[in-house]
Amino acid sequence: MIRFRRLIWLQLIAAAGLMLSMPQGFAQQPDPGDEPGLIADDGYELPPEYKRQMVYYRSTEAPGTIIIQTSERFLYIVQGNGRALRYAIGVGREGFQWQGLLKISRKAEWPDWTPPPEMIQRQPYLPRFMAGGPGNPLGARALYLGATVYRIHGTNRPDTIGTAVSSGCFRLVNADVTDLYDRVPVGTKVVVRQRPEL
Amino acid sequence: MRTFRGGLLIGLAIAVAIAAAAITYERYDTKTLKRTIRRDAVLCGVNTGLPGFSTPDDKGNWSGFDVDFCRAVAAAIFDDPNKVKFVPLDASERFKELQSRKVDILSRNSTWSMSRETGFDLYFPAVAYYDGEGFMLPAARNIDSALALDGSKVCVQDATTTQLNLADYFRANNIKYTEVKFDKLDDVLKAYQSGQCDTFTADVSQLYALRLRMAKPADHVILPDVISKEPLAPVVRQRDDDWMMIVKWTLYAMINAEELGITSKNIDEAMKSKKPDVMRLVGTEGAYGEELGLTKDWAARIIRRVGNYGEVYDRNVGTGSKLGIPRGLNQLWSAGGIQYAPPIR
Numbered sequence: 030m031i032r033f034r035r036l037i038w039l040q041l042i043a044a045a046g047l048m049l050s051m052p053q054g055f056a057q058q059p060d061p062g063d064e065p066g067l068i069a070d071d072g073y074e075l076p077p078e079y080k081r082q083m084v085y086y087r088s089t090e091a092p093g094t095i096i097i098q099t100s101e102r103f104l105y106i107v108q109g110n111g112r113a114l115r116y117a118i119g120v121g122r123e124g125f126q127w128q129g130l131l132k133i134s135r136k137a138e139w140p141d142w143t144p145p146p147e148m149i150q151r152q153p154y155l156p157r158f159m160a161g162g163p164g165n166p167l168g169a170r171a172l173y174l175g176a177t178v179y180r181i182h183g184t185n186r187p188d189t190i191g192t193a194v195s196s197g198c199f200r201l202v203n204a205d206v207t208d209l210y211d212r213v214p215v216g217t218k219v220v221v222r223q224r225p226e227l
Numbered sequence: 228m229r230t231f232r233g234g235l236l237i238g239l240a241i242a243v244a245i246a247a248a249a250i251t252y253e254r255y256d257t258k259t260l261k262r263t264i265r266r267d268a269v270l271c272g273v274n275t276g277l278p279g280f281s282t283p284d285d286k287g288n289w290s291g292f293d294v295d296f297c298r299a300v301a302a303a304i305f306d307d308p309n310k311v312k313f314v315p316l317d318a319s320e321r322f323k324e325l326q327s328r329k330v331d332i333l334s335r336n337s338t339w340s341m342s343r344e345t346g347f348d349l350y351f352p353a354v355a356y357y358d359g360e361g362f363m364l365p366a367a368r369n370i371d372s373a374l375a376l377d378g379s380k381v382c383v384q385d386a387t388t389t390q391l392n393l394a395d396y397f398r399a400n401n402i403k404y405t406e407v408k409f410d411k412l413d414d415v416l417k418a419y420q421s422g423q424c425d426t427f428t429a430d431v432s433q434l435y436a437l438r439l440r441m442a443k444p445a446d447h448v449i450l451p452d453v454i455s456k457e458p459l460a461p462v463v464r465q466r467d468d469d470w471m472m473i474v475k476w477t478l479y480a481m482i483n484a485e486e487l488g489i490t491s492k493n494i495d496e497a498m499k500s501k502k503p504d505v506m507r508l509v510g511t512e513g514a515y516g517e518e519l520g521l522t523k524d525w526a527a528r529i530i531r532r533v534g535n536y537g538e539v540y541d542r543n544v545g546t547g548s549k550l551g552i553p554r555g556l557n558q559l560w561s562a563g564g565i566q567y568a569p570p571i572r
Binding site for chain 2: 077078082083084085086087088096098100101105111112113222224225226227
């Protein structure tokens with residue numbers, strides 16, 4: 030019972046901390062990263078450095094492992110032999126500060142979107158549910174990360190690749206997330222790395 | 228008779244002493260920092276013009292990766308990245324000019340090799356940029372490994388180490404190729420552009436610069452493979468250990484700063500950090516700068532005025548520049564590359 034009460038206190042403190050750390054008027058600001066209903070521009074061309082490409086990459090992780098370097102805005106699939114296939118991503122402006130190892134727990138094509146309650150609270154204008162399709166902010170594919178609310182997914186806003194605008198998810202352009210989806214099975218290890226804190 | 232012999236001996240002794248002093252002057256220069264401070268500027272030997280590494284603009288302002296390294300040394304000493312005099316040097320005389328004290332540092336895309344250290348009495352304190360031989364080819368060929376180049380016609384500059392490395396690599400991997408060689412690099416590029424060969428080999432940094440001269444740069448890719456070792460490093464004279472330490476730790480401070488997440492933008496925040504490794508680097512703990520003969524905040528000055536290693540890389544040769552060279556080998560050891568700095572502690 031004591032333990033339970035302490036847990037509630039901790040949660041309250043954490044929630045208060047989160048509210049304090051948010052910029053003022055944050056909840057009223059539309060999220061530049063989410064535009065439900067917008068149909069992605071298929072002709073959008075990523076800048077050369079953000080195009081999917083094979084790069085030099087040393088790693089002790091097994092081939093097939095996904096490594097996400099949030100500060101670089103890149104996602105790598107380790108290929109072994111000193112190379113990796115690199116995709117450009119958009120990352121969270123806050124939210125996913127967690128670092129370590131997860132596994133892909135589920136995969137979905139044209140996923141439905143049910144924004145989690147904490148997101149609704151911040152952005153009340155968001156729909157409670159949106160069926161999968163071209164106007165869905167999750168885009169063409171989603172890879173679910175462990176038991177978290179976070180995913181690697183597509184987007185209907187390819188222009189946000191390389192920026193930090195999401196609510197913590199990792200987004201790729203639809204062509205890239207489809208390519209990635211076909212390469213990695215459920216159970217794939219996902220290593221997430223963050224910029225070190227000062 | 229005796230006095231005459233004695234006089235001769237004394238005279239000889241004086242002559243030997245003067246000669247020894249002269250030789251010592253030539254060989255044992257330990258006052259580079261002192262002279263630099265008196266002169267109020269670092270003398271920096273750079274390339275006369277190499278995109279991304281050192282180029283002057285119309286007004287004579289220098290920029291580039293090699294240029295920024297000298298600016299970092301100036302920032303560490305003077306807290307002012309502009310207290311540098313850039314001396315453009317040709318490749319042929321660069322080591323002799325460093326030896327004769329025309330410059331304090333040579334930061335001129337120079338490959339570190341054993342004979343250059345031993346033969347010229349020089350010292351390469353640390354690798355600033357790992358270059359090496361690579362391959363460019365039309366994107367349409369859809370090849371992503373050098374091992375898949377079997378049967379290729381390869382454009383290469385004649386009588387270079389590039390040509391020798393090419394032969395070694397193909398032989399070692401049991402793949403065949405036909406050499407298409409020219410004396411001048413421009414002719415090699417023309418041959419590649421006119422389709423006389425399937426791929427073009429040169430140092431990777433050079434390939435990215437040459438790609439900019441193509442009609443459609445995006446139609447050509449540079450493979451991630453690097454088949455030779457061309458470690459580019461700053462150079463100083465031997466036997467001035469105090470100066471060598473400053474040059475070496477300037478580079479290591481920049482690499483450590485990137486690893487710790489300290490940038491020119493968040494340096495003020497870093498000065499307030501309570502993380503021990505951040506505090507040691509920015510000088511809020513310990514006396515590491517004083518040990519170098521500099522101030523406590525020597526590394527903070529470098530980061531504030533010039534930036535960390537990644538910032539300098541990106542704006543000069545990386546994604547923030549025209550060249551757009553991926554980090555590759557020059558990424559930190561903890562993020563897929565081999566750039567590794569000993570810790571400051």
